[in-house]
Structure formats: C-alpha cells, structure tokens
Amino acid sequence: MGASDPPRILSVEDNPDTRLLLEHTLQGDYDITLASSVEEALDHMAAESFDLLLLDINLSEKDGGVELLRTIRDRESLDDTPAVAVTAFAMPGDRDDFLQKGFDEYLGKPFTRDRLVDTIEDALSAT
Known part of the structure; x- marks a missing residue:
C-alpha cells in the first residue's frame, strides 16, 4: 500500500440499507469492499x-460476525487484521464481551458518520 492509498476495508453486512449507508459514508476516504455473507467475505x-x-455481528446466517472472526483469526495471514464489531447489541458489557472475543473495536447501531470514522481510525492506528 502506497502512502497515498486509502485504507482498504471489508464490510460484512447482510442488511442492504446498512450496506448502502456504509458505502456512501466511507467511499472516497476509504477503499471499501462490501460483502453480504460469510462466504462472500471469505472469497x-x-x-x-x-x-x-x-x-456485522447479527448476520442472518448461523455463522455470524463472531464465528467469521474466529475463522479469520485461524488463518495465519489474516490473524492480525484489525476487526470492528458492528452491532445493534448495545447492552452494558457487550463492548468488553466483543473485545474478549477478538475484536479490536466495537460500534453500536445506529451510528453517526463521525462515530464510524473515529472507530475505524482508532482500529487502524492500533496496529
């Protein structure tokens, strides 16, 4: 990646409206790739x-974001790629729970553009 290349982000989100929102919000600042399923993400x-x-944590298929992250972390070449849990689960303790499961950051839905970008930047700068 050259110094001027935008960070490359893979977003795995099964809700078409949220995918559109993420693409619209992040394009230009980031090189965004969208996947709607675990299989598509792994491809x-x-x-x-x-x-x-x-x-996204609550993917409609049985293997949600937590299982996808576990699969990714098991692959040596991908084990240090930072991951953000994006979820509507917003109960106290959820953030710590997702961080313990291997995520680097946590973003609750609904989110603002600023919160999304801040979370992405925090995760990228931690590497």
Missing part, C-alpha cells in the same frame, strides 16, 4: 488483502 479475503474488517 474476498482469499483474493485480496484488507487493512480493516467491519463485521
């Missing part, structure tokens, strides 16, 4: 590298 990751993962 993208096999073909290209990313600087950050935005993983």
Whole structure:
C-alpha cells in the first residue's frame, strides 16, 4: 500500500440499507469492499488483502460476525487484521464481551458518520 492509498476495508453486512449507508459514508476516504455473507467475505479475503474488517455481528446466517472472526483469526495471514464489531447489541458489557472475543473495536447501531470514522481510525492506528 502506497502512502497515498486509502485504507482498504471489508464490510460484512447482510442488511442492504446498512450496506448502502456504509458505502456512501466511507467511499472516497476509504477503499471499501462490501460483502453480504460469510462466504462472500471469505472469497474476498482469499483474493485480496484488507487493512480493516467491519463485521456485522447479527448476520442472518448461523455463522455470524463472531464465528467469521474466529475463522479469520485461524488463518495465519489474516490473524492480525484489525476487526470492528458492528452491532445493534448495545447492552452494558457487550463492548468488553466483543473485545474478549477478538475484536479490536466495537460500534453500536445506529451510528453517526463521525462515530464510524473515529472507530475505524482508532482500529487502524492500533496496529
């Protein structure tokens, strides 16, 4: 990645409205790739590298974001890619729970553009 290249982000989100929002919000500042399923995400990751993962926790299939992250972390070449849990679960303690499961940051829904970008930047700067 050259100094002027935007960070490459893979967003895994099964809700089409949220995917559109993420794409619209992040394009220009980031090189965003969107996946709607675990399988699609793994295909993208096999073909290209990313600087950050935005993983929806409550994917409609049985393997949600937590299982996807576990699969990713088990692959040696991907084990240090920072990951952000994106979720509507916003109970006290959820953030710590997701961090213990291997995520680097946590973003609750609904979120503002500023909160999204701040969370992405925090995760990227931690690497």
